[in-house]
Every structure is written in C-alpha cells, then in structure tokens.
Amino acid sequence: MSFFEYAPAPESRSIVDIRSSYGLFIDGSFVDSVDGKTFKSVNPATEEQLAEVVEGSPADVDAAVAAARRAFDTVWGPMSGADRSKYLFRIARLIQERSRELAVLESLDNGKPIREARDVDLPLVAAHFFYYAGWADKLSHAGFGSDPRPLGVAAQVIPWNFPLLMLAWKIAPALACGNTVVLKPAETTPLTALLFAEICQQADLPPGVVNIVTGAGETGRALVEHPGVDKVAFTGSTEVGRAIARSVAGTRKRLTLELGGKAANIVFDDAPIDQAVEGIVNGIFFNQGHVCCAGSRLLVQESVQDSFLDALKRRMSLLRVGDPLDKNTDVGAINSAAQLARIRELSAVGEEEGASRWSPACELPDRGFWFAPTLFTGVSQAHRIAREEIFGPVLSVLTFRTPDEAVEKANNTPYGLSAGIWTEKGSRILAVADRLRAGVVWANTFNKFDPTSPFGGYKESGYGREGGRHGLEAYLA
CATH class of the missing domain: 3.40.309.10 (Aldehyde Dehydrogenase; Chain A, domain 2)
Structure with missing residues (x-):
C-alpha cells in the first residue's frame, strides 16, 4: 500500500497574543488573586509554558459571586429579553470575527488538531450564542410557563476537552434567561476562557454579568458550595459529579450534571x-x-x-x-x-x-x-x-x-x-x-451536534439537558 505524503502545513501562532500572565476576570476587569497563588498553563504538544494563570481562592470566589449578584439585581435580571439578546448577538459576531485567533489558542492550550478547533469547535461556539440570543426575548413561548424568571447566579464548572465549546453550552443559555455567571474553566485549559473575557469587554457586556475564576479542584469546590449561588452546572467526571451532587443536596440550588460515558x-x-x-x-x-x-x-x-x-x-x-x-x-x-x-x-x-x-x-x-x-x-x-x-x-x-x-x-x-x-x-x-x-x-x-438539539445522559452520565429549547429549563425558575 502506498501512502500520500503530506507536506507540513502549520497554522501560524502569530495571530494569538498570549500574555505572560493572566488574572481573574471579576466585575468586568482582570484582577489579581487575594493570596497571589498562580499555576502554569502548558502546551501539551511541546510541554512549553504558555502563560502563568492566577489560582482563585475562596475570597476570590466570594468577590466573583458578589459581583454576579450585583449585576443580576441591578442590570441583567431587570433588563428586557430584547436588550439581552443584543449583547448575545454581539458576542456571537465577535467570536466569528476572532475565530481564527480562538482556534489557534484552543489548539495550543488543549492539544487538539487545529482543523477540529477551526472547523468544528468555533462554528459551534458562535452558533450557540446566536441560537440563544434568539431565545432571549421569547422565553414565555418556550413552554416553561407564561412568565419564566431567571434563577440568579449560576456557578459553572467546565472540563478541558472542549474548553470554549463547553463555555458556550453553559454561558449562552444562562445569559439568555437573565442569569449572571461565575465560570471556572479547567486548570489545564484556561486560556480561551480568559480570551472570551476580553470578548465580553469588547462587547461592552455590563460588569459582573460574566465572571471567570481560574484554578483547580479547590477553586471549583469553593464555587459550587458557595451559599450565594442559585444554580450549579458541571461537566466532567462522574466521580466529581457525585461529590457535587452531595454538596448541593438539601440546598435550594438547582443542579445539572453532564458526566462520563462509554458509548x-x-x-x-x-x-x-x-x-x-x-x-x-x-x-x-x-x-x-x-x-x-x-x-x-x-x-x-x-x-x-x-x-x-x-x-x-x-x-x-x-x-x-x-x-x-x-x-x-x-x-x-x-x-x-x-x-x-x-x-x-x-x-x-x-x-x-x-x-x-x-x-x-x-x-x-x-x-x-x-x-x-x-x-x-x-x-x-x-x-x-x-x-x-x-x-x-x-x-x-x-x-x-x-x-x-x-x-x-x-x-x-x-x-x-x-x-x-x-x-x-x-x-x-x-x-x-x-x-x-x-x-x-x-x-x-x-458525534454530530447542533445548538437546537438537547444533549445529556442517563444513569451515571448525569441528568438535565444542555442545548436546544430544553437547555433553557435549567436556568429558569
């Protein structure tokens, strides 16, 4: 059998300006951690250090949740659905405009082929924001009551396999329904979430509507167990999902879990x-x-x-x-x-x-x-x-x-x-x-996905659905 030889066709890294260090994104600005702890984000293909990233402490989580609560009470919650949709459409368009930059950064930080990041992940990321932007002023027609209300502050913890796509799955429906967000990306792949924070600034999203706190398991635990959180959404391992379910049991928090699989x-x-x-x-x-x-x-x-x-x-x-x-x-x-x-x-x-x-x-x-x-x-x-x-x-x-x-x-x-x-x-x-x-x-x-279709599992694969009209329900009271 003869094989066709491919000449190298590398994508340029020059389109991405990676900072040497990143702070937490709280209340519309990048800030340092209270205790100053940091960790390194590494390119898995070369083991080179890409950037130094702040590790969020419980005090930082407190600040992020407080910022999200203020934004929910004063700006985002009272805002009309039509006005919220304008911000979501703006974010979606900015993602499209910066898709090459985002794809290269995702590939560097995650290790996935640029062809997948460019042709699969990024189009789906933008599509989710476009889709839920369209729902923002139509929630009364979604089938969840004539006057559905947002829950409040959503704590969202996402994995490292699809960092930006999982961010879109979580943030887009939460914002469309009128909730504010504190998101913790995985410790090995935080960089595209932090670039998304810059997109929020570029879109003039009101401060506190989206907050991003980086860190490892302890940061995530502080977030999901925070008493100021109304909703927890987690994608990750079944073991951690069980621990989260135990931690929110008996509280008023709503919970959705998207866990492991063996398809x-x-x-x-x-x-x-x-x-x-x-x-x-x-x-x-x-x-x-x-x-x-x-x-x-x-x-x-x-x-x-x-x-x-x-x-x-x-x-x-x-x-x-x-x-x-x-x-x-x-x-x-x-x-x-x-x-x-x-x-x-x-x-x-x-x-x-x-x-x-x-x-x-x-x-x-x-x-x-x-x-x-x-x-x-x-x-x-x-x-x-x-x-x-x-x-x-x-x-x-x-x-x-x-x-x-x-x-x-x-x-x-x-x-x-x-x-x-x-x-x-x-x-x-x-x-x-x-x-x-x-x-x-x-x-x-x-492995075919569409923002209009719900996704979720049974048994130890979790409960609740993300995507489609069904994905709104988890963020509405």
Missing part, C-alpha cells in the same frame, strides 16, 4: 462498511478520544467482523498523529501527563486481561504527551477497558449475533450518554434506538 457504536451486517468505518474513526479518535460521548465500544455483528476490522485497520493506518497546529493532523496531543498516564494504565490492563492490542505504525514526537490510536479485539464485557471510561484514543471491539444481544451489551454499562447505530434498515434503527438507554442516539453518523 456503544453498533454495526449491523447490512451497514455500509466505508461509511461506518468513517463514523467509528470519528467517534473515538476525534479530539484524541477526549469526548464524553466517544464511541469507545464497537459492537460489530459476527458475520462481518473480519471484513469490517480489516477496513477499520486500513483506515486507522492513514491517521496522521502529530503537531496540532498542522492542518494535516488527525490526532493531536493528549491533554496532560496525568491523562496520558491513565490511558497507558488502562491499556496495559487490557493486555493483562487478555485482549489483543493493535496500533498502526506511527512515529510519535519526542516531546509532549502522545498516544497512538489503539484498537483492542477479543474484549469481553468483564474487561475494564469495556467498562471504564478511558477518555483517550482507545477502541474496544466486542461482537454480537442478534439485535437483542446488541442492545443488551450496549446497555450493559453504568453510563448512558450516547450510542450509535449503523444499518441500512430504517425500521431496525427505530426499533433498536427505542431500546437503548442513552441520551443521544445517532443513526449512520456519530
């Missing part, structure tokens, strides 16, 4: 093989597998297992791993050393438990955090790699004979975030989808 991609014997292979690859290797709804379990019908796996391996051999800023790159860097260690640990366990491991030949860079796209066959439902969320570019392959067996295996997980079905029979799609215990079921596609 099954079910391939029937009549599926279009080339199309399904593309969907499987997109489902698990997109964003290095750092996707809560990643199709990390492939359930393939026994009669086509061999031919399908041959086609899948051929496609995996064409994946290009390397510099995230290269426009030819398919698989970028793992986000952190800690995440790389977990991926390596669970992959080693998979081999120890008897599964067969395969990766295409690919040369990984010497510096940074890298893991080759990996396939495990001979996997049983008892294997840890089939049960635990790896959150990396690792695919476990199981087989089935009948639709009933496929559904039983797909649902045999504590998670319930997403699933995929591949078949040419529309009746089979509807019959199987109706029995899958997953919040989102894709048919003959995977």
Whole structure:
C-alpha cells in the first residue's frame, strides 16, 4: 500500500497574543488573586509554558459571586429579553470575527488538531450564542410557563476537552434567561476562557454579568458550595459529579450534571462498511478520544467482523498523529501527563486481561504527551477497558449475533450518554434506538451536534439537558 505524503502545513501562532500572565476576570476587569497563588498553563504538544494563570481562592470566589449578584439585581435580571439578546448577538459576531485567533489558542492550550478547533469547535461556539440570543426575548413561548424568571447566579464548572465549546453550552443559555455567571474553566485549559473575557469587554457586556475564576479542584469546590449561588452546572467526571451532587443536596440550588460515558457504536451486517468505518474513526479518535460521548465500544455483528476490522485497520493506518497546529493532523496531543498516564494504565490492563492490542505504525514526537490510536479485539464485557471510561484514543471491539444481544451489551454499562447505530434498515434503527438507554442516539453518523438539539445522559452520565429549547429549563425558575 502506498501512502500520500503530506507536506507540513502549520497554522501560524502569530495571530494569538498570549500574555505572560493572566488574572481573574471579576466585575468586568482582570484582577489579581487575594493570596497571589498562580499555576502554569502548558502546551501539551511541546510541554512549553504558555502563560502563568492566577489560582482563585475562596475570597476570590466570594468577590466573583458578589459581583454576579450585583449585576443580576441591578442590570441583567431587570433588563428586557430584547436588550439581552443584543449583547448575545454581539458576542456571537465577535467570536466569528476572532475565530481564527480562538482556534489557534484552543489548539495550543488543549492539544487538539487545529482543523477540529477551526472547523468544528468555533462554528459551534458562535452558533450557540446566536441560537440563544434568539431565545432571549421569547422565553414565555418556550413552554416553561407564561412568565419564566431567571434563577440568579449560576456557578459553572467546565472540563478541558472542549474548553470554549463547553463555555458556550453553559454561558449562552444562562445569559439568555437573565442569569449572571461565575465560570471556572479547567486548570489545564484556561486560556480561551480568559480570551472570551476580553470578548465580553469588547462587547461592552455590563460588569459582573460574566465572571471567570481560574484554578483547580479547590477553586471549583469553593464555587459550587458557595451559599450565594442559585444554580450549579458541571461537566466532567462522574466521580466529581457525585461529590457535587452531595454538596448541593438539601440546598435550594438547582443542579445539572453532564458526566462520563462509554458509548456503544453498533454495526449491523447490512451497514455500509466505508461509511461506518468513517463514523467509528470519528467517534473515538476525534479530539484524541477526549469526548464524553466517544464511541469507545464497537459492537460489530459476527458475520462481518473480519471484513469490517480489516477496513477499520486500513483506515486507522492513514491517521496522521502529530503537531496540532498542522492542518494535516488527525490526532493531536493528549491533554496532560496525568491523562496520558491513565490511558497507558488502562491499556496495559487490557493486555493483562487478555485482549489483543493493535496500533498502526506511527512515529510519535519526542516531546509532549502522545498516544497512538489503539484498537483492542477479543474484549469481553468483564474487561475494564469495556467498562471504564478511558477518555483517550482507545477502541474496544466486542461482537454480537442478534439485535437483542446488541442492545443488551450496549446497555450493559453504568453510563448512558450516547450510542450509535449503523444499518441500512430504517425500521431496525427505530426499533433498536427505542431500546437503548442513552441520551443521544445517532443513526449512520456519530458525534454530530447542533445548538437546537438537547444533549445529556442517563444513569451515571448525569441528568438535565444542555442545548436546544430544553437547555433553557435549567436556568429558569
């Protein structure tokens, strides 16, 4: 087999002006922390330090929540929906205007390929702000009562896999409904949230409507447990989600959780093989597998297992791993050393438990955090790699004979975030989808998102919905 050689096509870093240090964004301004603690944001592809970022303390969280409360009581809450929508439209347009800058910064800070940041993340970020800007003056028609009211101050904690997109999922509906926000980005990917703070300034958003407090777990805990918060929204691990649920139990706070997943991609014997292979690859290797709804379990019908796996391996051999800023790159860097260690640990366990491991030949860079796209066959439902969320570019392959067996295996997980079905029979799609215990079921596609569609899970994948009209409900009294 001959491979087409791609010349390097790196995106320029010069479009982004990264400061040497960043403060907290509170009450419309960047400020220093009360105790002066800082941490470093690192480029996972090279391990170079990008910037020094302030670590928010409980006193800083107090200041941010107080600023959000003032803005809610005096400006944003009383403001008409039509006027709120103007600000959201302005933010959406600024995101579009600065999309190349945001995409490059996201790729540098996160490790994801620039092609994904540019062509997937940023268009969706702008689309969410445009979509919810349209809802801001129509809330009485959303189906949540004739006079829906905002909750107040929303505490929002987002993960590192889609830093800017998760910010949009949280902030856009909260502001459209009249709430104010204190957001904590992940400690490994704070930079695009801080650039978004500059966009808020550029849009003349009233001070205190959006506040961004950077830091690690203790900062997040101080925020979600703060008595001045009316609503908590969290996207992240199931373990942390459980802790947050315990901390808000018995309080008046509203809570939505979008947690882990172990999605099954079910391939029937009549599926279009080339199309399904593309969907499987997109489902698990997109964003290095750092996707809560990643199709990390492939359930393939026994009669086509061999031919399908041959086609899948051929496609995996064409994946290009390397510099995230290269426009030819398919698989970028793992986000952190800690995440790389977990991926390596669970992959080693998979081999120890008897599964067969395969990766295409690919040369990984010497510096940074890298893991080759990996396939495990001979996997049983008892294997840890089939049960635990790896959150990396690792695919476990199981087989089935009948639709009933496929559904039983797909649902045999504590998670319930997403699933995929591949078949040419529309009746089979509807019959199987109706029995899958997953919040989102894709048919003959995977990882497709739209701001008009709700997203969320069942069981240990959390509760509540984000996106669409349903996403408004979590921010309305």
